[in-house]
Amino acid sequence: MEWTWLVALxxxxxxxxxxxxxxxxxxxxxxxxxxxxxxxxxxVNDLNQKVSEPQKANQS
Incomplete structure (x- = not known):
């Protein structure tokens, strides 16, 4: 087998x-x-806190 075939592969x-x-x-x-x-x-933590504040106020 020639070396050119090896290069081609x-x-x-x-x-x-x-x-x-x-x-x-x-x-x-x-x-x-x-x-x-x-x-x-x-x-994310700040937004979760803002969302939970009105829910707590509505429950009271």
Whole structure:
């Protein structure tokens, strides 16, 4: 078997591995950082508190 056939077979396989690696790195950039997550959690807590205040007043 000549080496040209080996190169012809290796190129598509290498491309698949490189594309898989690029796709994995692409997903890492979309993860929220801890500060953004904490800020969103604080906003949810504040909104839950605002919603529960009128419900408590109506129950009294």
């Amino acid at each position: 290796i190129c598509p396989i290498m491309m698949l591995f490189m594309m898989k690696g690029m796709h994995g790195k692409h997903q890492e950039h979309h993860k929220p950082d801890n500060h953004a997550e904490e800020s969103l959690q604080q906003q």
